[in-house]
Amino acid sequence: MITSGLIQALLWGIASGCVYILLATGLNIIFGVMKLVNFAHGQLLMIGAYIAFTVTSALGLNAYIAILVAMGAVALIGVGLERFTFRKVLGTDKLNEIFISLGLIYVFENAAVLLWGNTPQQIPSPLKGTQLYIGQIAIGYDRLLAILIVGVILFALFLLLKKTKIGLAMRATSQKSSASMLMGVNIEKVYIFTFALGAALAGAAGALYGMIFPFDPSIGALPTIKAFAIIIIGGLGSIPGAVIGGLLYGIAENLAVYLLGGIWQDAIAFALLIIVLVIRPTGIFGERGE
Amino acid sequence: MQKKLVIALIAVIVIITAVVASWQLTQLPSSEARPIKIGLVACYEKAEGQDMDRAAKLAVKEINDAGGVYVRDWHTKVPIELVIVDTQDDTPSKSVGPVTRAIIEDEVDLLIGGYTSAGTLANQVVAIEHRVPYIITGASTSLVTRRGPQGNYGGLPDGDTRRIEDAEGMSYMFHYCTTTADYSKTVVKFFAEEMKPLLDSKYGFDSSRKLRLAILYRDDAFGKGVAADTKALIQSYNLPIEIVAERSYPTTATSFQTDLTAVKDASPDAVYVVDFIANTAEIIKEGQRDVGLNTVYIAVECCEDPAFYTLLGPYGHEQLLESKFAPYAGPPYYLASIENYVKKYQETYGTLPGMMGADTYDAFYIAKDAIERAGTLDKAAIRDALESCALDQILIITETGKIEFSTGTNYHEIAPVTFVEQLIWNADVNECRSVIVYPATAPGVGKLKQADFVLPTAYAPGSP
């Protein structure tokens, strides 16, 4: 029984899925190249949202320009993180990366509370409130624009990875870091750039998220889990996998909420994750499995 | 003969004087007199906890400025010393410690406060064990006074995991707050008595048509409790209301569009939103702005707070709020004591008071009255005095016009009157302000209703 509500939920699923895609792709790139997993990635999204919020409310910038500002700022933060925390433990016990991520979660969340407070905010989007009506179905213009922007960013990313020198270096490093080192690739530079890129994508995801949903310092945790679920479903290290996984995830989440009730919103990420990990540990597009 | 008479007279006068003088001497202020320590159990991380703190300090200052509380045993007035018991985030593990410290190390005479149901159920155990009177001004669950052994005063049956066997200890618990049944009672009656006739006449519905109600609630004890109470009350009062949608979402949710779409599909006449300030405001906004669910929304009383009005903005216009304390519905206020309180609070703190502070403020006066009638700081005597409280209502209106703790099945609860307000956009302050639309009257107040309920301009009823 296809009701208009169902289609509406589906369309929203695509829109929120796009935000998750950006986040998951950033995480994927960092993992692919550096073999590093950052559980605090969602907090970068949260910081991106707050930075975009600050520049729009304090400086009156247009929300869409704020996306670029957020990307740049979070990229810088990413560089700092890579240099001062993750680099120190890269190569040591794998558990250390997990520990650093956890510490960073505490740091980012509470720094955000101190700087901006706990009350939920939203980034005022110039298109807020306007809808495109297809019959009974309403979809906000801001969501459609978000889907478009994500598409643009992904396309730019594709060009970067396939056509530029640094992209080549990244792809080489992701396949065999020792071999690429021998070929003269400056691993350190690649790592810094990769982390910055991943962070920038998270920042963009945050700025878009902040336009669609209200946010507060604690919203970083769930998107991280969803990003992981997407990466695992799509296959760790596979970018097309993340795209399809993200869309599927967004749709599944919204449909589950619509059909089963809101309480499934969070649990569904884990349920999917566990199911996929048990059935097919390498993910749907499984490239590099575990 | 006369000489003897004179001597006898003088003797009598001397004896009477001596007796009177010695009696007077015993009435001097006792050297044992000390300030009364009252612990305020509040969650300082939340705005409501800060509101309780401000209200408490206001009450204590008023009482102390007037000399304090008269303790008959000591023949003097003593001041109240406020002991802050900060339960941090009010989860059971964090709230038990501070209350334990207050009782054992600070040696409080009385406790006032409580915020969440789970946190209060956990931290009251210490007060029960140590027989410390606890006027609970938070916690919407009636279990806080009704979890003792079953008797003719409420209580739980055998085998219920939540039961506490200590009936004597339970007698020290007093609940000065509305329970979830109190909110829902007014809400459903409002829908049946005020809204349904309006709908029937405006849209030409048959009188046998039931009002279509949707409930959207947060998935925790609070939300579930209200949803369950609402359904139970509709049944027991036999009201012409039909629940067409009942949806819950996790407490961590920040966006509700999908749930609202599902509610829209069910075509309701009204939506009952059960959540706290931030989420309720978001639901009311998203419903109108993003989903096109143009119905009337009613929020629960914990949203009666300045932050709610600010967050709602113009989307609050013509929406409803169930409440028990309405600092925004005036001036002129329905009760003189509210006028004074709001004015003083604003002068002292520069902001309007919220709902939890009102309960707390009253509780301090209830404590003062109990101590004065008990005449001593003996906790058992204070408990007895609380049980026989008959103060006039202060900020919260009651069904009898007096503050009385029941000794029947609603053990140690009061019978508050809750009402429904409608929010009206006020361009002068750039926010909504409220007017009371139901019920028409209340004891001790007289006329309560300030305006008639109107359907929102963009309102569309459910179908059929």
Add this chain to the structure above:
Amino acid sequence: MAIKKAFANSFSLVKSEVADFYRSQKLYPVIITLIIAAIMPFFVSSYVISEVLTPMIIFAIYASSWNLLASSGQGSLGHAAFLGIGGFTSALLTIKLGLPSIASLFLGSLISAAIGVLIGLACVRLKAWFLAMVTFGFSVIIVTIFSEFDEFTGAIMGFRTPLIVERGIPFYYTALVFSAISIFIIYLIMKSKLGLAFRAIHQNELEAKMIGINTAKYRLIAFVISTFFAGLAGGLYAQSIQYIQNFIFAPYYSFLPLMMSVIGGLGTIEGPIVGSVIIRVIDSYLPSLDSALDGLLHPLFPSVSHVGPPLRMLGLGVFFIVIVIFAPKGVSPLIKKAYNYLRSSPKEKKHDER
């Protein structure tokens, strides 16, 4: 026959381990700690006993259980699930089935270990990050499960837990005994061949496999033992605050044993204990600075009315990262150094004189 032999083997093993321990240097600090713990109640108020010391001791068990699991390379981010399972099952068994509290405490731990087997099976072949995600995910899902069956579990509103012994001093000593025995058992395991296998797997799983260690089996064993003790800690903790509710599954309780172990000293036996003491002291006494901090720092942070908690958490996060980067062995080596210095001072002096 084989079982008898295995029993005999392990018994003599334990005997030799205990004898080793007896002769080792480690005995003295342990005896001193136990003596201090035993006489503490006479010097502090009952509030400190029940709200500071007892949770400290119980969390030492919890942190040690996590530490054991981490020593096999499995850094669980969802240990709170087992803390909660232990807490709920032990309380429910007593209330619903009328079992004596101590029996339900053990049964609760066994049930926790049984569920640990299930989750462990899912996790044995997973790399560190996946395991972290799955364990965290489990702790989230378990909340939903417990809430769904609320009529049976009472998880949403929570309920009062029955006690083994009276609250206060009797319970303190009971917890102390449980803690000492549990940590000693964990110590024996870590020192044994089992512990060696765990560490080998942690160091380099591939190499361990090549030597012939069945990594999956040992990882599962680590999981089961760890979740048993986590369940035990859960049962005791629920009794110490006399309440159990869904709060116990919160991520905070999953991160707690991790923080304690890392700050105290990951992989060591004293690390989790030291970490538990440090964090408990922070949690109990720093909040009293909150009102002072509010007054001092509010002008700096206008958007937040209550500066204390986020500042404290921020400080903890920074401190934690600093430890991981600069002092990966935690705080206990520093304490060890101090202890050794005090102990060997006269000898060193003599040595220097020569």
